[in-house]
Amino acid sequence: MELPADLPDLPVRALLGEITATLDRAGAAVLVAPPGSGKTTLVPLALAAAEGRVVVAEPRRLAARAAASRMAALLGEPVGRTVGYSVRGDRRVSRATRIEVVTSGLLVRRLQADPELTGTHTVLLDECHERHLDADLLLALLLDARAGLRPDLRLLATSATVAAQRLADVLGGERPAPVLHTSAREFPVDTTHVAPARTEPIESCVARATRRALSESDGDVLVFLPGVAEIRRVAGLLADLSDVDVLPLHGRLPSAEQDLALRPGPRRRVVLATAVAESSLTVPGVRAVVDCGLARVPRMDHRRGLSGLATVRVSAAVADQRAGRAGRQGPGRAYRCWPEHEHSTLPRYPEPEIRTADLTRLALELTCWGSPTGAGLTWWDRPPEGPLNAALSVLWVLGVHDEAGRLTDRGRRMADLGLHPRLARALLDGAAEVGARAAAEVVALLDDDGLATDADLDLALRRLRDGTAPGSRRWRAEADRLAALVEPDTTGKPAQRADPALVVALAYPERLARRRAPGSPVYLMAGGTAAELAPGSGLADAEWLAVASADRAPGRSHGRVWLAARTDQELAVRAAPRMVSTVDDVTWADGDVVATSRHRLGAILLSERPLAEPAPDAVRRALLLGIRTEGTALLRWDADAVRLRERLAFLHRVLGEPWPDVAEPALVTTAETWLAEELATARRRADLSTVDAGRALRRLLPWPQAGRLDELAPDRLAVPSGSRVRLDYSAGDPVLPVKVQEAFGWTETPRIADGRVPVVLHLLSPAGRPAAVTSDLASFWRTGYPQVRAELRGRYPKHPWPEDPLTATPTRRTNRAERRAQDSR
Template sequence: MKLPELPDLPVRGFLDRIVETLAERDTAVLVAPPGTGKTTLVPLALAAGTSGRVLVAEPRRLAARAAAGRMAALLGESVGETVGYSVRGDRRVGKRTLVEVVTSGLLVRRLQGDPELAGVDVVVLDECHERHLDADLLLALLLDARAGLRPDLRVLATSATVAAERLSDLLGGNDAAPVIQVHGRTYPVDTTYVPVLPRERVEAQVARATRQALAGTEGDVLVFLPGAAEIRRTTALLDNIDGVDVVPLHGRLSAAAQDTALRPGSRRRVVLSTAVAESSLTVPGVRAVVDSGLARVPRIDRGRGLSGLATVRVSAAVAEQRAGRAGREAPGRVWRCWPEYEHGTLSAYPVPEIRTADLTRLALELACWGTADGQGLAWWDAPPSGGLAAGREVLRALGAVNEDGAVTDRGRRIATVGLHPRLARALLDAAAEVGAHAAAEVVAILDDDTLISGADLGAGLRVLRRDRPARWRQEVERLARSVESSNRSNGSGGSDGPDDPAFVVALAYPERLARQRGPGSTSYLMVGGTAVTLPPGSGTGDARWLAVGVATRDPGRSDGMIRLAAAADEQLARRAASNLLTTVDEVDWVDGDVVVRRVERLGAILLSEKPIRDPDPELLSAAVHRGFREVGPDVLHWNSGAISLRQRLAFLHHALGAPWPPVDDESLLAAADRWLGPELATARRRADLERVDAGQALRRLLPWPGAARMDELAPERLEVPSGSHPRVDYSTESPILAVKVQEVLGWTDTPRLADGRVPIVLHLLSPARRPVAVTADLASFWRTGWPQVRADLRGRYPKHAWPQDPTTVPAHRGTARNARRD
C-alpha cells in the first residue's frame, strides 16, 4: 500500500523511523502532540510495510469511527476497504482491509476469543495517556499474549504526553522499549481566565465565555463541557446567535450527528463537546477553545453501593491538551473558566480509571483470561485489591465465577454480551421471562440513561417505543440478537412474558430495590442499606416499591438521589432478589430490653416480624452481653463499697500489675463472663442489670491467694499516730489520705502502700478540716513547709498544738489540752 502524498506533511521522516524501529525491536512508544498524524498516518505507514493486519485500539467509539474515516479519506477510499472499523454494534470491514480501528474494550473481547490474534501483525494502542480502564487491561493482556503465544506480535503505544518511561519499561520487559518523540508544528495560544460569578451555574459561565470567544476571534469555537446534560443546557443559552451554528459532540449521539460535528460547516460554528475531542479527534476550523475545567469520570461509592459518573476538575495535562486544540491550524486563544490562581492547584495528570472505577467487568475479563486476581500480568497500575475483591463478590452473586474465582460457563456467556456483567445478567435472565426484545429495550436504557429524560423509566420507555430513535432501536436489535445467539449456543430458549421493566432493572441491581419509608414519602431505603430520595416531579407516583436503575450521591449528602427507576411491588422484589431473602430468629437488645422475634428481611429492608417463644438460651445470653456492652458497667448498682473496691483494684493493677486485674470499662466489658457471668445469664432487661450488686460481682476478679494481702497492700483505712483510721482515697492515680495535721505529729516519714512502692499523698488539714498543705514527702514538709503553716494558723487556732518541732509532740485528736506547749 502506498502512502498518500501530502505536500505539507512535516512528519514523513518519523514515519520511516517508527517502521524501522518496530521491525528491529517489535515494541516502541511514540510520544507526539495532537495533529502530528500518530492516529492516522502511523497506522497507514505500518500497514504499507507488513502483510498482516494493523489493529488500532482507540479508547472511544467516536474516535475509532473518526480515525477510520480520516484514514480512508486520505487514501481516497470509503471506509470498509483498506481501512475499516469495529465498534460495539457497528462493523465496517472488508476482505481487503489492512487497517482496522477498534475500541479497546472490543479488542479485549477479541483477544479473549483468539489470544494469538491470528492474521494481526501490529497493534497500535492509541492515546495511552488517557488511562481508560479498558485500555489498561488491554495493555496487560497484550503483553501477556506476547510473552507466551505471540512473541512476534509488534506493539506500538502512542501518547500525547511525555509520561512515557513507564510505558517503555512495560513494553520492553527486561530491555526498555525505544521511545520516539515527535515535536509537531504548533501555533501560539493566548490564555484568558474567566472566574465564575456569584451564584452562576457552569452552563451560564461557559456561555458567557463562549460569547467572548466569538467576539474576540475568527473561526470556530470548541467548548469543553463535562457531559451531555450540560451540553443541552448550554445549547439553550447560546440559541439565536446570528450567523453561528451550535453543534453538540459526544459519544451518545448518532453516527450522523457525530460526523456533522467533525466536518467543516458552511457557517461559523460553536462545537459543544465532552472529553471526546481532547486528543484523538480533530475538529476542523477551530481557532478558540472554551474550557469549563470539568470532566466526567467513573467513580464507585462501595460503602453505599452506588456507582456512576462523577464530575471532577481536569488535570493540568488535560487543560493543556484542550488549550492546544486552538493552535492546531493557526494562532488561537483559550478561555478557561476558573481563576488564574487556581490553575496551579490542578493535579498534574488525570487519575487512572483503574484506581477509582467499578472493577466488576475487569474482574470478569481476568477470570476469563485465567488469572482471577491479575497476578502475573504486567500492569501500568495494578488494580486495587479491594476493588477487585468487590468485583469478584458481585460476579459470584451473578454465578459468573465460582468460589475459587474461576469463570463459569454462565460467566463466559455474560462476558460475550459486551456489557457490564450486571446488565448482561439482566439481559440474559430477563429474556426468559419477558422476551429478548423487551429485556433488550430496558437494558439499552440502563446502559445509556441519556436516552430518556426524567426519572420514570416506564414513561421514558413508552416515549422511546413511540418515537423509535435510531440509536436506541439499533442497540436493542443488537442486544436481542446477542441473547438469541447465546440461547442457541447454550441450548436454551426464551419466552414472551408480561412487559415488566422493573423486573429487568431488579435483575441488574437487586440491591437497589427500594421501599418507601412512609406513606407519601420521597425517601426510600434500598435493599443494600442506602437511603435514596426521589427528585421532585419524578413521575413515578406514590410507588411503595421502586427498582432503582441509576442513583447518585451529591457531595455533602449522606443519601443518594434517584435518577432512574421503575415502579415495583413486594412480590417482584421477592422474585428478583430471592437470594437476598432471609428469615431468622433475632434475639437482640433493643432500647434497654431483650427483644425476641422471627424476622423476614430483604437485605436491609424488614418485610415482617412476629414474636417467638422459647428462644435459644445461647442467643438470649449473647443479646444480654451485647446490651451490657452497649450500656457499660455503670448500669450496675455501685454502692460506696463497690466503688472503693474498684478503685483499690485499679490502684494495685497500676502499681503492681499482674495478678491484679485491670478494672477500667473496656477491660470489665472484655472480661464480663469472668466476673458477671451468673448475672448476665439470668438478666433479660436493663432493670435486671441495674439491680446487680457490682461489688459482689467484682470480687470474682480478686486474684487468689494474693487477695488475702489486699488490705495490707491497699488498705481501705489507714491508722495514723493519733489512733484514728481515716479512709484512703484511691480515686486518683496516687492514693490520698486527708487528715488533720495534729493527728500525724510525730510521723517522720510518709507511709507507703503496695509493698512500699507508692507513697501516700497527705492532704494535711486545719482544725476546721480545711487543707493547709499537700505533700508526699512528710520529712521535707516538716523542715521547709511547717514553719509557714505554723505561723499562719497558730494565732487562729490557739487551743491546738503548733510545736516548732512537730516530731517531738505526740499526735492527738482535738485540742492540745494534754500536749506540751512551747
C-alpha cells in the first residue's frame, strides 16, 4: 500500500514519519492532536503504508463510518477495499482491507475471541480523552494482551487534551510512552453568550441563538443538543426557515441521513447534532456553533438501582472543543446558551464514565477475560469497587457466572450477542418463552432510547409495527438482526403467548413493580426503589408493571417511570425466580415481638402469615431491638434494683473501671450480656416485664471487687444514735438524711469510696423536714447549729436542744421518752 501523493495538507502530516519511527522504537505512543488536525485519517493511512494491518477504534458508530469513508475517499476507493469498517449490525471489509475502523465495544468483543488480535500490527485508539467506558476497558485489555501475548502489538492513543501525560504513563508501564504533539490551524472564534430568559425552555433559547447565528455569520451552523428529543423540538421551532436546510445528526439515524449532514449541501445548513460532532467527526462548511451547554451521559444511581442517561452541564474542555468547530475554515462565531458568569463554574473535564456509569457490561467483559474484579489489569481509572461488586451481583442474578465467579456457558453466549447483559438475557430467555421475533422486537426497543414516545410499552410497540412512530425502519432492521442471532436456539421450541412484559422483566427483574396503594401512582420495585408514573399515563390502572425505563425524579425521593408494560404477579414470579424468597421475619413492632412469615419478590411483599414458632435466636434479637427502642424500662425495677443501679453509677463515676457503666445507653448496648439468661427464655414484652432487673444487674459486678460493694458504696450508715440510716444515691452525691438529735457527738463527716467522697448530711428537724445541709459537720456544729437551735427549740420543745451538741447524748426519742429509758436502766 502506498500513500496518495495528494494527501491534504493537515497539521499532522508533518509528523507521519516521526509517528511511525516512534512506534517502531517504543511500541506505544500518545499523539496529542486537536480535532481537525488529520489524526483520524492521515495517521492510519501512514501506519498501514509503512507496516501492516491497522485497526482504528472509535468511540461511536457514526464516527467509525465517517472515518472509514473519508480515508477511502482519500485513496479514491470505495469503502470496504483498502479501508473498511465494522460496527454493530454493519460491516464493510474485504480480503484487501488494510485499515479497519471499528467501535471500541466491538474491538473488545474481538479481543475476547482472539486475545492475540491475529494479523493486526497496530491499534489506534482514537479520542481517548472522551473517557468512554468501552474505550477505557479496551485500553486495559489491550495492555494486558500486549504484556502477555503480543509484545509486538503497537498501540497509538490519541488525545485532544492535556490529560495526555497520564495516558502516556498508563500506556508505557514502567517507562512512560513517548508523547507527540501537533496543533491544528484554527481561526479566531468570537464567543457570545445568549442566556435563556427566565422560564424559557432551552430549546427555545437554542432556536433563538440559531436564528441570530444565521443572520450574523456566513456558512453553516452546527448546533449542539443533548439528545434526539431536543433535536426534534428545535427542528420544529426552525421549521419556518425557507432558505436553510435543517438536518439532524446523531447515532440513531440511518447512514444515508447521517451522510447528508457530513457532506456540503447546495444551500446553507443548520446541523442539529448530539455529542457525536464534538471531536470525532468533521462537519464541513461550519462557520458558527450554537452550544446549548448540555450533554447526555450514562449515570448509575446506585442507591436506587436505576441506570440510564442523565442530562448534565458540559465541561469547560468540551465547551472549548464545540466552539472550536466554528474556526476550522475561517473566522467563526460561537453562541453559548448560558450566562457568561456561569462559564467559570463549569467542571474542567468530563467525568470518566467508569466512575459514574452502570458497570454491568464491563463486569461481563472482565468475567470473560478471567478477571471479574479487574485485578492485575492496568487502568486509566480503576473501576470503583462498590459499583463493580453491584454489577457482579446483577450478573449472578442473570446466570452469567457460578458461585465461584466462573463464566457459565450461558454467560459466554450472552457475551457473544454483543448486547448489555440484561438485554442479552432478555433476548435469549425471551426467545424461548415468546419466540425469537417477539423477543427481538422488545429488546430492539429497549436498546434504543429514542424510539418510545409513550410510557406504555405495548402502545409503543404497536406504533413501531405499523410504522407511525419515528425510527420505525431503524427499529425493524435491528429487530431482524437480533432475531437472526437467536433463531437457531429456538428451533422446535413452542413459544407461549407473546407478552412483552415478560421480556422486559427478564432484562430488569429488579424493576418489576407493584402499586403501593389502590389508586396511587407510586409503585414499589422489587429492587426496593419507589417510582412514580407520569401524570396521564395509560398505565394508571395497572396493579403490576414491568418497568423498562426509570430514572431519579429531580427533587423527589423516588424515581419516575418512563416506559413500562402491564403485567401480573404470576408473570413476575416466573420471570425473576432468583428474587423470590420466603423469610421468617421476627422483629419488634408496635411495642412487642411480631413474628411473621413473608413471601417476597425482592422488596415486594406477596403474602404473609403469622409465625407460630419463631426461632429462639430471632426472638432474642427482636427483644434486644425492643430494649434498644424502648429502653430498660421494659424490665421490672423494684426499689432494691433502683438503689443497686444508683450505687453502681456512683462507683463508676468516682472510681471508674472495673465498676460498670450503668447509664441507660450503656445498659442498652450491653443488654445481650447482662440479660443473657432472661433473654434465653423470654418470648414477648410481657416476659420482659417480669424480669428482676436487680438480679440481672448483679451480673455486671466486677469480681473480686464486688465483695467491697457494701464497703465502698454502703446501702446504710450507722449514726451516733445507733440507727442505721439508708444513703440516698439518686442525686449523684451520696446523701444521708438524719435528724439533728441523732447526730449529737458526731464530730467528723463520714466518707465513703475509700474515703474519697464525703457524705452530704441532710440534717432533719424532729418532724423530718430539712433543717440544714452540710458536708462539713464540724463547721455546722460551730456556726450552723446555734441558728438551727434558736429557730426550732420553741417549735419542738419536747426534743433536746443542748447548747453543746458535741457532748450531748445522741437520741431518737423525746426528752420524756429518753428519761423513761434511762430510769428503766
